Amino acid sequence: MTTGQQPGGGFAEYQPRANRPQPGIQDQPAVEQSPGVERPLGVEQTLGVERLSVEVRVRVRAGVRADLEACAGLIVSRAGGSAADRRTRLVADLEDPERYIAVAEVDGEVVGYGGVIRHDLSPDDPPATAPSGYYLIGLIVAPNWRRHGIGDELTKDRMRWIAERADAAYTFVNVGNGAILDLHQRFRFTELTRDFTFPGAPLQPGTCVLLRADLTDQ
Numbered sequence: 001m002t003t004g005q006q007p008g009g010g011f012a013e014y015q016p017r018a019n020r021p022q023p024g025i026q027d028q029p030a031v032e033q034s035p036g037v038e039r040p041l042g043v044e045q046t047l048g049v050e051r052l053s054v055e056v057r058v059r060v061r062a063g064v065r066a067d068l069e070a071c072a073g074l075i076v077s078r079a080g081g082s083a084a085d086r087r088t089r090l091v092a093d094l095e096d097p098e099r100y101i102a103v104a105e106v107d108g109e110v111v112g113y114g115g116v117i118r119h120d121l122s123p124d125d126p127p128a129t130a131p132s133g134y135y136l137i138g139l140i141v142a143p144n145w146r147r148h149g150i151g152d153e154l155t156k157d158r159m160r161w162i163a164e165r166a167d168a169a170y171t172f173v174n175v176g177n178g179a180i181l182d183l184h185q186r187f188r189f190t191e192l193t194r195d196f197t198f199p200g201a202p203l204q205p206g207t208c209v210l211l212r213a214d215l216t217d218q
Contacts, residue, residue, distance in 0.1 A: 118135075
């Protein structure tokens with residue numbers, strides 16, 4: 001399972017309308033982030049012919065500059081393209097106060113990534129454009145670590161970040177991606193429409209569903 005959008009529409013091909021990179025930004029010091037949340041994770045490993053259950057610690061936290069190469073690699077593994085280009089976009093995301101990068105790490109290795117962007121309607125947007133707000137984007141977990149709840153933990157962390165700034169979270173999901181639809185249903189996302197556009201995202205008509213989660217009780 002790929003934790004993200006399927007071909008035919010979604011954030012895999014999303015091109016930000018404005019990344020807002022600043023001159024010399026890659027030379028600026030990284031912003032210190034909180035230590036994040038660490039949780040035990042039960043996984044099975046094979047030793048010879050025997051399957052053993054072991055416990056590892058998964059740490060979910062805000063991303064820092066040192067994580068961006070690994071995050072870019074995760075994105076490219078699913079969406080293709082240039083890792084260098086992806087990292088450049090992530091640098092801009094990291095320095096933008098209206099965007100957020102969450103990572104999951106195991107034994108110091110980044111095994112999952114998810115982002116948040118702020119979308120604001122402009123006067124030139126067509127009537128069916130998705131509403132202004134904070135959007136969950138690009139949830140990706142390394143193949144060896146899928147089906148262990150890491151996607152849920154990354155979503156929980158990103159929704160916590162949004163709840164500190166807004167009363168609702170948004171996302172859009174390919175209608176054929178049952179696993180990611182189920183994930184968002186667990187976080188009480190509900191469908192708004194399937195007739196919408198989003199700046200910078202090449203959506204095919206009817207392929208994606210726009211979702212919203214109320215955060216007023218967070």
